[in-house]
Amino acid sequence: MILLKLAPITSIAQAQAMLETAINVEFGTLPPYLYAQLTILPGSNGPALARLQSITHQEMIHLCLAANILNALGGSPKLSPPTYPGPLPGDIGHDGKVLTLHILPFGKPAMQQGMNIEMPVDPIDFPQLKTLAAAPLVKAVTIGQFYEALDAYLKTLPATAWQAGRNQIADKQFFPGQLFAVNNYADAHKAIQVIISEGEGTSTDPLDFGKELAHFYRFEEIYRNQVLTSSDSPQGFSWGGPLGVDYDKVFPAIADPQLHDFSKEPPAAREAQAACTIAYSAMVDSLNLALNGNTAQLGIAVRKMFDLRMAAIQALHAPLTDKHKVAGPAFIYKKI
Structure with missing residues (x-):
């Protein structure tokens, strides 16, 4: 789960710093999620x-919405690619322990990690229509609470604090609607509610x-290999039939490729x-430009994402010295 220390917000500068952290938290989740996605064998x-x-x-989308809020408050978003394994940006942890993220191929550990990142404060315990072991759930401060604290402060700002039209990304070609x-x-509140809702859901839904x-429950469906379906249970949903997950249908990709010596x-x-x-670095550079007013760079960033996918496919088909292993993208950033 994403755990962020909540300090009282008393200035726009502090709100800007929180938004910068939020943007890089959203960005930092992408490599682990993409690696799991890319390492699924085609057709399975x-x-x-x-x-x-x-x-x-x-x-x-969450990254861009958070950047839009920051820009509207006069800030300048900057993506800082993290190291894996390592922490996401900010004071992330619980009881003095930092959440360390890994780059993992598709499998139960990767899905458990996704659940840990997206976990709500109070995950809903749905009844079982099939007996499967449930992952242990821990209550703590989440990214949702982080955004709620930010929202509470933004609500107190005068209308003059907002700079309408400043470096906004509202591209209809790539993210329509x-x-x-x-x-x-009002726009910032709507954006924050979208981010919280899509990541965690609510305490009752x-x-x-x-x-x-919400993301947490999609990861849990994959982890359990069960579909969460509507039912007449008090919670309105129950764990039902199999989702059709086959963890054997995965490239034999190594974990944490940033640690690997490819020389x-x-x-x-x-x-x-x-x-x-090259593709990952170019994507980061284009996104940084797009988030700071050069909206034409968003299309370039999307094309670089496609380049990264193509390069990843090549990597996943190139055996290592241990011919039973391959390596997906290591998500290393180098200034071009």
Whole structure:
């Protein structure tokens, strides 16, 4: 779960710093989610793949919405690619323990990690229509509470604090109907509610505002290999039939490729990693420009995401020296 220390917000500068942290938290979840998605063997695990794709898509929207709020308050977003394994940005942890994220191939550990990141304060305990072991759930401060504290402060700001139309991303080509400009508190409140709803749901409903399962429960469906379906239970939902997850249908990809020494690997594996690094770095640079007013760069960033996917496919088909292993993208950033 994402755990952020909540300090009282007393200035716009503090709100800007919180938003900068939020943007990089959203961005920092993307490599772990993408790695799990990319390492699914083609033609397999369709329902799980669809859930992961929708989550990564929405995380990009959350990133842009948080950046829109920051820009409307006069800030300047900056993506800072994290190291894996390592923490997400900010005071993230519980009882003095920092949440360390790993880059993991598709499997139960990767889905458990996704649940840990997206976990609500009080996850709903749905009745079992099939007996399966449930992951242990822990109550703590989450990213949702972080955004709620931010929202409470933003509500107190005068209308003059907002700079309408400043560096807003409201691109209809790539995120139609989902990404909108933030010009005032009402817009910021709407954006924050979307981010919270899609990530965690609510304390009584696993669905977001779009009537789709929140991220936490989509990860839990994959983890349990069960579909969460509407029922006449008091919670309104129950764990039902199998989702169709096959954890054997996965590339034999190594975990935490940033820790791997590719200099000792075959040329094809080295070249694929180099291509992944170039595409990932170019994507980060384009996103940084797009978030700071150069909206034409958003389309370039999307194309670089496609380049990264193509390079990842090459990497996943290039055996390492241990010919039973491959490596997906290491998500290493190098200034181009």
